[in-house]
Amino acid sequence: xxFSLYLTSIAGLVQLLQYYxxxxxxxxxxxxxxxGNMDITVEGFQTWMWRGLTFLLPFLFFGHFFQLYNAYxxxxxxxxxxCVEWQVPVSGLIFFVLFAGNFxxxxxxxxxxxxxxxxxxxxxxx
Numbered sequence: 001x002x003f004s005l006y007l008t009s010i011a012g013l014v015q016l017l018q019y020y021x022x023x024x025x026x027x028x029x030x031x032x033x034x035x036g037n038m039d040i041t042v043e044g045f046q047t048w049m050w051r052g053l054t055f056l057l058p059f060l061f062f063g064h065f066f067q068l069y070n071a072y073x074x075x076x077x078x079x080x081x082x083c084v085e086w087q088v089p090v091s092g093l094i095f096f097v098l099f100a101g102n103f104x105x106x107x108x109x110x111x112x113x114x115x116x117x118x119x120x121x122x123x124x125x126x
Contacts, residue, residue, distance in 0.1 A: 007070070014063040021056050057110070064103045071095035 074092030077083055 007066075010063055010066055014059050017056055017059050021053065053110075053113070057106075060106055061103075064099055064106065067095050067099035067102065071099060 071092045074088055074095060078089035078092060
């Protein structure tokens with residue numbers, strides 16, 4: 001019971017932070033006149049978005065590594081003598097696939113955002 005409470009609490013917190021980040025980005029773009037009221041996503045990345053993203057990234061990575069921890073724990077539990085169910089190793093595999101996909105996607109997105117910045121913007125941040 002406590003495990004599922006931790007899991008849902010962490011996932012909920014990360015989703016809430018992602019929501020506020022996306023909402024803030026869209027609000028700023030709408031206030032600057034670059035987007036309409038009904039836009040859902042944003043193409044392109046602007047330098048002021050780094051502030052919110054750098055705040056969000058540690059929480060995202062914590063959530064990813066929590067998925068890895070769950071995968072490892074379930075994998076270890078699958079070798080326990082009392083564990084005769086097939087659901088435990090399959091759940092561990094699912095958590096590992098979630099971790100791998102989320103982690104790789106986040107790293108690729110961050111690297112693409114860094115490479116999309118112009119050289120002038122990179123020197124301005126330093």
